[in-house]
Amino acid sequence: MDIIPEIETKFDVKFSYSADEVKPVLVEQLKASETLSIIINRLNTSTLLNFKFISERYITISSIDKTISVCGAVFTETDEPLFGASVVVFNTTNGMISSEEGRFSLNNVPVNSKVVISFLGFETKVIDAVDLWMHKGCRSIQLNEKSELLNQVLISKFLTTGLQKSTDGSTVLNTEAFGILPGLIEPDILQTIQVLPGVESVNESIADINVRGGTNDQNLMLWDDIKMYHSGHFFGLISAYNPYLTEKVTVFKNGTSSEYSDGVSSTVDMKTKNEISDSFSGGFGANLLHADAFLEVPIGKKLAFHFSGRRSFTDVFASPTYDNYFERSFQDSEILIANNTINTNSQSSDFSFYDYSAKLLFNLNDKHQFRTNVIGINNNLDYSESNANDSNETKSSNLKQENLGFGGSWKASWSNRFSTQMSGYYSQYNVDATDLRVETNQSVTQANEVIETGFKLKSNFRLNKNLNVLSGYQFTEVGILNETTVSNPDYERTKKDVLLNHAVFAEAEYNNGKTYVRAGVRGNYFQKFSKLIIEPRINLRQELTNSFSIKLKGEFKNQSATQIIDFQDDFLGVENRRWILANEQNIPISESKQGSFGFEYNKNDFLIDVEGFYKRVDGITVSNQGFYNNFQFLNAIGSYDVKGVELLISKTAQKFSTWLSYTYSINDYEFEALNPSTFPNNVDIRHSVSVAFNYDVIKNLKLSIGGLWRSGQPYTKPLEGNETVQSGNTTFVNYDAPNNENLDDFMRFDASLSYNFNLSTSIKSILRIGVINFTNHENVINRYYTVDPNDSDKALQISNKSLGFTPNVSLRVSF
Structure with missing residues (x-):
């Protein structure tokens, strides 16, 4: 009618x-x-x-x-609710995260608008708002797993929003949905992964992350399939990877896919946003150290450009946060430690860093995608000193560290079952130092350069809904240069090595919801040495009941590029690591064997995860371990083996999450040529405990507080009663048995506060406040000895300290 x-x-x-x-x-x-x-x-x-x-x-x-109110509930294909799914009204900031039951509700939704529902690892669904409104009650919405992914998300909110756990045991960081962690004001990629059991930094530096007792150079860092040789700003205290276009970060401690090589300890795979959006978006922000911005610019339905950039303003404005970071980073360098023999009138230093990334996305059609990208990372330190006797005599020194990477890929979907991807990259790492010394009128120039090019071709063939087969070929060429030039007296040393590697890999992945198996093998052929290394990989997970599962993982891996540590021939005392290549003589290719077994109980968002592991790495050298003892000037090849247990207990809910993790491990060296041949590893941390609590105080206000305690790392003391020994005209510290002492236990408490607010309907803002070590507990993170300049018969103790009370504040705006 x-x-x-x-x-x-x-x-x-x-x-x-x-x-x-x-x-x-x-x-x-x-x-x-x-x-x-x-x-x-x-x-x-x-x-x-x-x-x-x-x-x-x-x-x-x-x-x-006309505006309406809509509601719904998001589920998987197996009718499991999706907690943490993003539900947003298209082209607005009106949105929310789905609850534990997968539910969502939105008000003031334009009647002609569309609602976009997305979740990492699942296909995005776009629904007309009117269809949701017209449904009787709240509509159930099913998200399907992406067709190319068998490895589904197992836990959608793992420790905090934005951290997810996959069926293969890897941990995924979704930076866009990142919640809050103690002490952090940004979703810093390499700081965040340290909340995982078995992942920590014994010296508080993300440039030195230790995964299950390994060294930092044993971690494979990939950014959009480009191998990166540098990971930190401030020489290790801040991640060098801007997180705001880095959509997904996957961390593998064991059971890695056969398509990955290198990284005998772990793999950190970073992926930037890969979809072409219909709308222009971006954001910017700043904290007490740097400012950054990012943009997503659609040029059409098939073409888009992404850009991000970040730069410190520490060379213009020195905040209290910067002062703490500067003192922590350079406390053991000539920048802060005035040598008693140097008679200088004044010293000054300026430090700055920046990074940028750009990506071009082109979809030829629904079947073919082309991507090109670039990333640049730079740290720069200028240092000057003038002579007290001649104020006009000023000498300047400089240290620059940078990593530049280019990459491109072509992904083709030939059918619903078969797809291929071809990718290539170029990565260049440089650290250069020029040190002009007033007291000796001597100039020292040092350089370490790594150039790597790579090509990979891989194919995926889905045999059926549960089974996928991956195969491929990879080629890499690595060249490394090390150079030192000294004046007065003149001296020059240059060494350059090149290594070519061919690899083929294949694996099968099966997942029926209860049983997950990924089994593969990788063959690596090193052309220079005519050497073939075969690496089997296995990853098994079996669900015994709806809440209880067992898991088994194992892998063989190798690594041809490692870092040596030279405390005498360092870069201004700030950077003492140099990349070198294996030569199969005094520097072998490192090879690792790792296995783990554990169980997992997960019910009502309560998780207990226990995993025992064993890892052995052969082919390490004295020079890449950084010994402060009688072995530091010797040449020897050895190994280390580490065994331990990781425990994680976690409870998540809509308004809070809390967890406790504990790692127990025993980590020992074995060098047959040394005496003693077996002794504790430099990073032998027997006990490590972390605990945290996150709470949504009100709708837009989140609080996070947590602490870390671990036993002190080993160090070597001088021999009591005979602390030094003389060889010719040189006096050395005479060390006792290696790593026979331990530092005091490390303890730190951190806190963060996050507040979200909207400046308008299309502009979102977030204010975060974080405090590292809010109890200002004094921790010694390294200890070594030098000959006392006032008494050559005695050794002088040097202790490096961690960050003290360090606050920071960030404000971000996105549109």
Whole structure:
């Protein structure tokens, strides 16, 4: 029944509307007792049309500015609720994260808008808002796993929002949905992964992350398939990878896919955003150390450009945070430690860093995707000193560290079952130092350069819903240069090595929801040495009940590029690591064997995860371990083996999450040529405990507080009663048995506060405050000895300390 003429006749009013815009709808017939205002309110509530009084007699009908409320629940194909799914009204900031039951509700949604529902590892779904509104009750929405991924997300909120655990045991960081962690004000990639059991930094530096007792150079860092040789700003205290276009970070401690090589300890695979959006978006922000910005610019439906950039302002403004970081980074360098023999009038230093990334995305059609990208990372330190006897005599020194990478890929989907991807990259790492010394009028120039090019071709063939086969070929060429030039007296040393590697890999991956198996093998052929290394890989997970599972993982891996540590021939005392290549003589290719077995109990968002592991790495050298003892000038090849247990207990809910992790491990060296041949590893941390609690105080206010305790790392003391020994005209520290002492236990408490607010309907903001070591506990993270310049018979103890009370604040805006 058409009630418009009836209302016009009964109440002597006129309606104005467009027949094209306003479609016929069914409504209840008029009731004799209803007034005009009651009828109009009922029509506004029960229809998708907006009835608006222009005057007492004229009423407009439109659907353009009508807003509605919608709700729904997000589920997987197996009817499991998806906690943490992103639900956003397209082209607005009106959105939320789905609850533990997968539920969501949005108000003030334009009637003609679309609602975008997405979750990492699942296909994005776009639904008309009106379809959600018209559904009786809240509509159930199923998200399907992406067709190319068998390895589904196992836990959607792992420790905090944005951290997820996959079926293969890897941990995924979704930076866009990142919640909050103690002490952090940004989703710093390499700081965040340290909340995982078995991952820590014994010297508080992300440039020195230790995964299950390994050294930092044993971690493979990939950024959009480009191998990176540098990971930190501030020489290790801040991640060098801007997280705001880095969409997904996957961390493997064991059971790695056969397509990955290198990294005998772990693999950190960083992926930037890879979808072409229909709308322009971006953001910017700043904290007490740096400012950054990022943009996503669609050029058309098939072409887009992404850019991010970050730069410190520490060379212009020195905040208290910067002062703490500067003192921590350079405490053991000539920048802060004035040598008693140097008679200088003044010293000054400026430090700055920046990084940038850019990506071009082109979709030829639905079947073919092309991507090109670039990343640049730079740290720069200028240091000057003037002579007290001649104020005009000023000498300047410089240290620059940078990593530049280019990459490109072509992904082709030839059918619903078969796809291929071809990719290539170029990575260049440089650290250069020029040291001009006033007291000796000597110039020292040092350089370490790594150039790597790589090519990979891989194919995926899905045999059925549960089984996928991966195969491929990879080629890499690595060249490394080390150079030192000294004046007064003149001296020069240059060494350059090149190594070519061919590899083929294949694996099968099966997942039926209860049983997950990934089994593969990789063959590596080193052309220079005519050497073939075969590496089997296995990853098994079996669900015994709905809440209890067992898991088994194992892998063989190799690594041809490692770092040596030279405390005498360092870069301004700040950077003492140099990349070198294996030569199969005094520097072998490192090879690792690792296995782990454990179980997992997960019910009602309560998780208990226990995993025992064993790892052995052969082919390490004295020079890449950084010994502060009698072995530091010797040449020897050895190994280390580490065995231990990791425990994680976690409980998550919609408003809070809390966890406790504990790692126990025993880590020993074995060098047959040394005496003693077996002794504790430099990073032999027997006990490590972390605990944290996150709480949503109110809707937009989040609090995170946590602590870390671990036993002190080993160090070597001088021999009591005979602390030094003389060889010719040189006096050395005479060390006792290696690593026979331990530093005091390390303990730190951190806290963060996060507040979200909207500046407008399309502009979101977030304010974060973080404090590292809010109890200002003094921790010694390294200890060594030098000959006392005032008494050559005694050794002088040097202790490096961790960060003290360090606050930081960040403000971010996104649109």
